[in-house]
Amino acid sequence: xxxxxxxxxxxxxxxxxKQSGFGGALHSFFRREYNTVSAVxxxxxxxxxxxxxxxxxxxxxxKTTTLKMLxxxxxxxxxxxxxxxxxxxxxxxxxxxxxxxxxxxxxxLWWDLPAIDTFLLNKAIYEISxxxxxxxxxELIDLLDVSKQLETPVRKLSLGQRMKMELIAALLHQPKxxxxxEPTIGLDVVMQxxxxxxxxxxxxxxxxxxxxxxxxxxxxxxxxxxxILIDHGHIIFDGQLDTLIKKHTKTKHLTxxxxxxxxxxxxxxxxxxxxxxxxxxxxxxxxxxTKHIAAQILEELPVEDIDIAxxxxxxxIREVFSEKx
Amino acid sequence: MNKILIIAQNTAQETAAYRxxxxxxxxxxxxxxxxxxxxxxxxxSGVAGAVGGYSRAQMLTYLTFGYIVMTFVLATRTQDLGGExxxxxxxxxLLRPQSFFQYLIGREIGDKVVNLVFSVAEVGLLLFxxxxxxxxxxxxxxxxxxxxxxxxxxxMYFLLSLLMSLIAFWTNDIWAVRxxxxxxxxxxxxxxxxxxxxxxxxxxxxxxxxxxxxMFFPAKIYLGGMSVSDLRxxxxxxxxxxxxxxLLAYVAWRRGLKSYGADGR
Numbered sequence: 001x002x003x004x005x006x007x008x009x010x011x012x013x014x015x016x017x018k019q020s021g022f023g024g025a026l027h028s029f030f031r032r033e034y035n036t037v038s039a040v041x042x043x044x045x046x047x048x049x050x051x052x053x054x055x056x057x058x059x060x061x062x063k064t065t066t067l068k069m070l071x072x073x074x075x076x077x078x079x080x081x082x083x084x085x086x087x088x089x090x091x092x093x094x095x096x097x098x099x100x101x102x103x104x105x106x107x108x109l110w111w112d113l114p115a116i117d118t119f120l121l122n123k124a125i126y127e128i129s130x131x132x133x134x135x136x137x138x139e140l141i142d143l144l145d146v147s148k149q150l151e152t153p154v155r156k157l158s159l160g161q162r163m164k165m166e167l168i169a170a171l172l173h174q175p176k177x178x179x180x181x182e183p184t185i186g187l188d189v190v191m192q193x194x195x196x197x198x199x200x201x202x203x204x205x206x207x208x209x210x211x212x213x214x215x216x217x218x219x220x221x222x223x224x225x226x227x228i229l230i231d232h233g234h235i236i237f238d239g240q241l242d243t244l245i246k247k248h249t250k251t252k253h254l255t256x257x258x259x260x261x262x263x264x265x266x267x268x269x270x271x272x273x274x275x276x277x278x279x280x281x282x283x284x285x286x287x288x289x290t291k292h293i294a295a296q297i298l299e300e301l302p303v304e305d306i307d308i309a310x311x312x313x314x315x316x317i318r319e320v321f322s323e324k325x
Numbered sequence: 326m327n328k329i330l331i332i333a334q335n336t337a338q339e340t341a342a343y344r345x346x347x348x349x350x351x352x353x354x355x356x357x358x359x360x361x362x363x364x365x366x367x368x369x370s371g372v373a374g375a376v377g378g379y380s381r382a383q384m385l386t387y388l389t390f391g392y393i394v395m396t397f398v399l400a401t402r403t404q405d406l407g408g409e410x411x412x413x414x415x416x417x418x419l420l421r422p423q424s425f426f427q428y429l430i431g432r433e434i435g436d437k438v439v440n441l442v443f444s445v446a447e448v449g450l451l452l453f454x455x456x457x458x459x460x461x462x463x464x465x466x467x468x469x470x471x472x473x474x475x476x477x478x479x480x481m482y483f484l485l486s487l488l489m490s491l492i493a494f495w496t497n498d499i500w501a502v503r504x505x506x507x508x509x510x511x512x513x514x515x516x517x518x519x520x521x522x523x524x525x526x527x528x529x530x531x532x533x534x535x536x537x538x539x540m541f542f543p544a545k546i547y548l549g550g551m552s553v554s555d556l557r558x559x560x561x562x563x564x565x566x567x568x569x570x571x572l573l574a575y576v577a578w579r580r581g582l583k584s585y586g587a588d589g590r
Contacts, residue, residue: 013586068416072420073420075582093423096422097422099420101420112342113339113342120331124327124328124331
């Protein structure tokens, strides 16, 4: 049974237009013109309980707008949204108690107070029992390693520390549905990894449904089996990540270590040169003829070492988006 | 109830984070009070008896009590709401399983308690230094009516300030209206000149606006001796404003949420 069901969801915004300069300002003062922009345009998908889904798209594709509609912040221009059997925009208590929206650039913490004050407030608002509160906070504080910063006013925390506190505040009530918008933004690589492990564990342990957007493909690759690609408010792919990669990687990367220099002209006979810095050369070659070309190269060129690799997920995504444009 | 208290407590603590800001805001109130205090002391020292029915003691009582009332009524966090809507910070409150109204009430209580404590302390200090001949009202009926007027005026100003912030759902220009409002408030609240000293037609006009209810009306009741018909009329105007503003605020909130963009985040 699906936990989230979205049908023909659309959101349009009226954006005031202004020409640059003083003249433009004067003009728009007397006669303001608006442009109607569709941030999300006829989007439909279903998500089952316990799924962990990557929501991917370039800046301004409509990812965040969709998350905001799913969590009840925005009123959809048209279409239907159903999350846990509720219409999000009604903002029923029972609904809000079961979800959480974490945004990498948003602050629910009280800016001038220590994070612990927000935790205690959330404890009261979400009606969390003492035992549960203690258990969850101890676990999260320990895992995210922030016990020393609990008493520091939030505005004095570093971006990474703040993000961790945000996450704790958002997870205190153990939401069944979690919307994560760029959760690893501003974190160092070690912390990114910790957070990924944590998200995965949370997904499995609580059978929580998680919808995640991220610019770091590492997040997506490690966490999500299924991905939804969105661009200009339209869904352009919805399915398994593996399928996407297979379908769209028509090429593989062949990296050679050469014993002596070979001219570009000769190299380009075998494939497209991506990088050539002696002694290493990287070629892009058609997936279907990998074996054949590799054998040919080994026979004809002064090769010391050879390595064949799949295209990176970044390249795949880039390719998909550029194809659709 | 617990939830409201925690919010009130956090709000009060937040004030402590901006001590200078708060102290200057208080200083502004004290200066305004001293201004009218010395003005009226000067005017009344030249005359024997009363001006417009106010004796020296009555006028200084009016100003002093009015000062506390005005501080209490005007202490509000609803004026931050406009910015929160524009910057998308409102989202935080909307995501919590708590009615937004409850959240606002919590913040109002926190802010009002802090301001009330300070204004009472300030007045205590000023009374100690200046020794004005203030009168203390002991008639329980008058005190009850005063309390009612203060409660009514608190609700009215809360709604009015809320509405001025809800404008933010439709425009980014949220300060213009508030500036205009405060300009009018300076003259029409009665903090400089009691409204009943205004000439006939002007008095009626001002008394039908919300402004005099923020200070003049409760302070005048406290002085005692207000006619029944004036009382009745005052409470009626106040009630009409409260009902009208409640409806407007409700509609603005409902419709505003639909056009809320949760921008910037």
